[in-house]
Amino acid sequence: MLRDVPLPLSPAQIRSIVESQDAPIALWSGAVSSGKTIGSLLAFLMRLAVAPDHGLIVIVGRTLQTIERNIIDPLQATHLFGPLAKHVVHTNGSTQAVILGRTVHLVGASDARAEGRIRGSTIALAYVDEATLVPHSFWMMLLSRLRVGSESRLLATTNPDGPFHWLRKDFILRGAEVGLRNWHFTLDDNPSLDPGFVARLKAQYVGLWYRRFILGEWCLASGAVYDMFDEHRHVVDLLPYMRRWTAVGIDYGTVNPFSAVLIGQGEDDHLYAVSEYRHDSKRALRQLTDAQYSLGVRQWLADVRRPGEQGSARGVRPEWIFVDPSAASFMNQLWTEHVPGIAPAVNDVLDGIRSVGVALGSGLLRIHRSCEGLLGELPGYAWDEKAAERGEDKPLKLDDHSADALRYALHSTAHEWRYLLDHQEVNRAAA
Known part of the structure; x- marks a missing residue:
């Protein structure tokens, strides 16, 4: 045989x-x-x-x-x-x-x-x-x-x-x-x-996933979830022209913060977290309704500056708006108002974390400094070590709202941007 x-x-x-x-x-x-x-x-x-x-x-x-x-x-x-x-x-x-x-x-x-x-x-x-x-x-x-x-x-x-x-x-x-x-x-x-495929695999798995899926280790999920995040490498002050306004990810909250993160694909074939909308009811001392959140998101998108274009061009229409799938009432609000591109986010937590980790670890993803909520959460987003000791991989549910919004946007569109990793490998080889 x-x-x-x-x-x-x-x-x-x-x-x-x-x-x-x-x-x-x-x-x-x-x-x-x-x-x-x-x-x-x-x-x-x-x-x-x-x-x-x-x-x-x-x-x-x-x-x-x-x-x-x-x-x-x-x-x-x-x-x-x-x-x-x-x-x-x-x-x-x-x-x-x-x-x-x-x-x-x-x-x-x-x-x-x-x-x-x-x-x-x-x-x-x-x-x-x-x-x-x-x-x-x-x-x-x-x-x-x-x-x-x-x-x-x-x-x-x-x-x-x-x-x-x-x-x-x-x-x-x-x-x-x-x-x-x-x-x-x-x-x-x-x-x-093929050696090139091996190189791509090693680039696509980072942190915990690299140890498990590349090195084959039975290792504990501990420490920072995105231990590859580096402010000097990933945070930018200037943005290029955007070829695509790919997606918005929305993590819905009433008592907890509501966060929306806008992702674009730059002319340099990098992904960018361009802008963020965030409402923290505890800080604002005011909870918003679904209609008010919808208005806030639409006004935010209408005011986003389009980098690399002449003058002060503003207003973007993302191809997709992926919403926390548990926020059914908010999705209904957006559908009622005929907001285009609304869909429930793909909410496979571990696979989503891996997608974000691939984008960060490979250097494909960069984050504009204006995304203060996201930048404040990423360094402290950590694995739950007590869950790990029970044999479960779970991040701590603490200060993760913008991180979840980013995960929704990236993981729900992973099939559309993973080819960019190959472009990066070619560019590195030619450098």
């Missing part, structure tokens, strides 16, 4: 594939794009070929969509798996696939209720994508369902998380006791990576 794969395999991948065949629980962990998924999927196909006829075969992921994207799509790619790919049959949206002639059940496990989907089942072979994202209760239920004697196998992949995560504490560190073998992968273990 290994001879059918067109990609070169590293010694680490081959070793893990061979050694995993006899392991009750086999785990591939480490850096992103380090070859662990290819190695684990080949091991899964080899186990599937000899799996007993009695007992279910399951592939588990956070959602059905992530299973299709991370597992099924690669398995169907001939440039990855050669002639084996034609033996993977699946219709998008279906909770079943046929792989090497065997029916495989696709199980989404986004919360503890997912354990009901496998309760009562007898499972012969299971593959888990991104095991740290699977609820602990589901993992334990899955282990209890592997009851085809010594023939049952569980294969899983993961990127590292915090050092107190249950997967590390209860399984990796107790591997010999619980029957788990763990193979740690780095970027050097993937022989198919």
Whole structure:
């Protein structure tokens, strides 16, 4: 089967594939794009070929969509798996696939209720994508369902998380006791990576994410969230001409501060936090209504100076205005007033923090000095160390309103600006 794969395999991948065949629980962990998924999927196909006829075969992921994207799509790619790919049959949206002639059940496990989907089942072979994202209760239920004697196998992949995560504490560190073998992968273990791609990956992950996803460390979320922020590097007094007025991010507050941050793309292909609107009811001794906030935001945008244009040109119309998704009444107010481009922000906190961290760490994002609320919050925006000790990555909910507004604007448009990172890499190489 290994001879059918067109990609070169590293010694680490081959070793893990061979050694995993006899392991009750086999785990591939480490850096992103380090070859662990290819190695684990080949091991899964080899186990599937000899799996007993009695007992279910399951592939588990956070959602059905992530299973299709991370597992099924690669398995169907001939440039990855050669002639084996034609033996993977699946219709998008279906909770079943046929792989090497065997029916495989696709199980989404986004919360503890997912354990009901496998309760009562007898499972012969299971593959888990991104095991740290699977609820602990589901993992334990899955282990209890592997009851085809010594023939049952569980294969899983993961990127590292915090050092107190249950997967590390209860399984990796107790591997010999619980029957788990763990193979740690780095970027050097993937022989198919282009050096330029490796350089881009290293530029795109910073701080906590660099340690986990590039170095493969199981490290604690501690200290400043944006530890790469440097006033001398990131704060500017002068702005270039803006090619695009990309987005406004709005964090809604009545008792807490209300903050809006405007993002533009400069002619130098950097992103800029150009201006900020902020109302702190505690300082102003006055709370505003949705209508008053709407008026305030519209007047602010109408008064924003457009840099790089002749005279004192003012007034911008951003392509998008992303609002805190919990602020339904405020969004309704904006829609009622026919304000264009209104949408709920993408509020995946950790992924959003990572997007902001990428923009800051790469030097892509710069912040105008007038954004006083944002500049006041970023240096003190910190991880909750008590949550980290429980195995959770959470920032402290303290003085984070402008930081959240920035996250809404950047993360909701990340698909539109990530290509600028490649431009930066080219410019650095040419310098």
